[in-house]
Amino acid sequence: xxxxxERNPGKIFLVFLCLLLLGGVWITEKVLxxxxxxxxxxxxxVIRLREVQPLFSGRFAPTADEMRMSDTLVNKGYxxxxxxxxxxxxxxxxxxxxxxxxxxxxSTTACYYVDEExxxxxxxxRLLEQETGLKVNSYNSGVGGNFSIHSLDILLNxxxxxxxxxxxxxxxxxxxxxxxxxxxxxxxxxKKGNTSPIVVLKKRYLDFRxxxxxxxxxxxxxxxxxxxxxxxxxxPKKAIKQExxxxxxxxxxIVIDKDRLLQEFNMNLELFINMCRARKIxxxxxxxxxxxxxxxxxxxxxxxxxxEKDHGITYRQYKEIFDLFNEAIxxxxxxxxxxxxxxxxxxxxxxxxxxxxxxxxxxxSQLAAAVIExxxxxxxxxxxxxxx
Numbered sequence: 001x002x003x004x005x006e007r008n009p010g011k012i013f014l015v016f017l018c019l020l021l022l023g024g025v026w027i028t029e030k031v032l033x034x035x036x037x038x039x040x041x042x043x044x045x046v047i048r049l050r051e052v053q054p055l056f057s058g059r060f061a062p063t064a065d066e067m068r069m070s071d072t073l074v075n076k077g078y079x080x081x082x083x084x085x086x087x088x089x090x091x092x093x094x095x096x097x098x099x100x101x102x103x104x105x106x107s108t109t110a111c112y113y114v115d116e117e118x119x120x121x122x123x124x125x126r127l128l129e130q131e132t133g134l135k136v137n138s139y140n141s142g143v144g145g146n147f148s149i150h151s152l153d154i155l156l157n158x159x160x161x162x163x164x165x166x167x168x169x170x171x172x173x174x175x176x177x178x179x180x181x182x183x184x185x186x187x188x189x190x191k192k193g194n195t196s197p198i199v200v201l202k203k204r205y206l207d208f209r210x211x212x213x214x215x216x217x218x219x220x221x222x223x224x225x226x227x228x229x230x231x232x233x234x235x236p237k238k239a240i241k242q243e244x245x246x247x248x249x250x251x252x253x254i255v256i257d258k259d260r261l262l263q264e265f266n267m268n269l270e271l272f273i274n275m276c277r278a279r280k281i282x283x284x285x286x287x288x289x290x291x292x293x294x295x296x297x298x299x300x301x302x303x304x305x306x307x308e309k310d311h312g313i314t315y316r317q318y319k320e321i322f323d324l325f326n327e328a329i330x331x332x333x334x335x336x337x338x339x340x341x342x343x344x345x346x347x348x349x350x351x352x353x354x355x356x357x358x359x360x361x362x363x364x365s366q367l368a369a370a371v372i373e374x375x376x377x378x379x380x381x382x383x384x385x386x387x388x
Contacts (some may be wrong), residue, residue, distance in 0.1 A: 003302070006050070007073065012151070016303070035301050038362065046094055046198075046199050047153065047186040047234055048150075048197055049154065049157060050153070051098075051141070051143055052082045052088060052259040053082065053111070054085060056078075056080065056081065057080075058255075059077030059078060059079055059080065060112045060113065061075070061078070061298075065068065066356075069299075069303060070299070070354065071351050071356075072352065072355040073113060073361070074113075079114065080112060080116075081116075085162075086141075086143055086314060087102075087139045088119070088121070088122075088141075089116075090116070090122050091139045091140065092137075093125070093135075094137055096135070098134040098135045098136065099128070099132075099135070099137070099138070099165050099166075100137040100138070100163075100164040100166075101125065101137075101138050101139070101165060101167070101376075102141055102164045102168070103121035103138070103169075104141050104145060104169050105142045105146065106142060106143065106145060107143075107146075107171040107359065108142070109121060109141075111172055111360055115362055118365050118366055119140060120360070120368040120372060121138055121142065121314070122140060123365065124138055124368075124370075125138025126374075128373050128376060128377065131377055139180065146174065146176055147171055147175045147177075147185070148175050148185075148265070149197050149268065152272060155275055159281075164281060165281070165383050166383070167281045167282070167283055167284065169272050169284070170287070171265075171323045172287070172322065172326060173322065175264075175268070175325065176223070176261070176322060179260070179264055179357065180313075180321075184264065185268075186198065190196075206259040209372055213263065251317070253311055253312040256317060257315065261325075262328055262339060265325055266332055269328065269332040270332060273285075273332070273336050282379075284376070285340045286329070286372075287329050287340065288325075289343040289344050289346075289347035289353070289366050289368065290349065291350070291357055291358075292318070292319040292322055292349070292354075293352050296315065299356070300357065301315065303357055304357075330342065346367070346368055346371040347368060352364070
């Protein structure tokens with residue numbers, strides 16, 4: 001009886017021919033590379049546009065850790081949708097608007113855990129529309145984890161082509177965190193949240209990731225979550241340590257160089273103002289509301305005690321530098337003749353408005369929207385006068 005090889009000589013020949021062709025191509029590539037005296041590393045360097053995925057639709061639910069770190073956050077799924085530009089919807093209400101404004105910032109601007117139509121970037125636009133009779137489009141370009149460098153990137157590559165009338169930026173806590181732990185905004189050794197603007201990718205990995213995201217995104221995400229749960233179940237201590245973004249910095253004492261931190265932050269505020277004005281966009285700065293009171297609530301003490309334990313930064317020191325960042329926003333705005341909307345002073349530092357250190361509840365977001373509308377309204381006549 002003949003074996004498989006004897007019964008399938010044609011298939012064997014075809015496999016041999018394919019291997020021969022592949023080998024020939026590989027040898028040819030090496031010879032051509034040697035003659036050209038060049039080397040291709042297969043590495044791609046890109047600038048990360050940190051945004052919520054365009055045309056995304058889903059629900060964000062607080063994690064167990066996020067619930068432990070809050071005292072008024074409602075544990076449910078919050079609808080998050082984005083348009084084709086990765087802007088959080090509702091966004092483009094009118095095809096031809098009389099006024100358009102874009103909000104830039106981190107998770108405090110994105111307001112993931114606020115009901116969709118109560119997020120202040122959207123709601124402030126609706127309030128302005130009601131009060132002025134103008135058709136207003138207000139866009140939310142906030143992204144969790146973003147700091148001012150990312151907002152400048154978004155301003156340049158996503159907001160400027162939209163030609164809005166106003167750009168409103170709010171940053172503080174994310175910039176403060178990065179500058180406390182990293183040497184600069186561009187420190188690629190600082191791994192918290194993969195926030196470095198510069199990304200280095202091997203081409204094979206890039207191609208594979210794009211393929212996965214295009215064809216099996218739900219399966220991929222589910223498999224990653226399953227892997228995380230298995231890791232936590234089998235080796236909980238090691239898993240928690242691996243998921244700790246600041247694990248390499250634990251126990252390292254930090255001396256806060258206030259002058260350096262404020263100088264770095266101020267330069268980005270100035271850059272935002274100048275970039276907007278260069279493209280005839282009216283810049284607006286906002287301070288960040290917070291619960292860093294002189295006599296903090298028990299939750300705030302709990303959330304900040306790790307800073308002193310791991311890094312030697314007391315609550316008073318952290319509050320001081322946070323307040324100085326907000327003061328830098330006020331001073332930079334005043335020095336440049338720019339409107340500063342002072343949410344830090346307008347929103348009460350209470351759990352009804354802010355569910356952790358800095359993130360709004362529905363009620364807090366509603367109040368922020370009312371403050372923004374009140375502060376912007378007197379400035380709108382000059383912006384729209386030339387169109388009538």
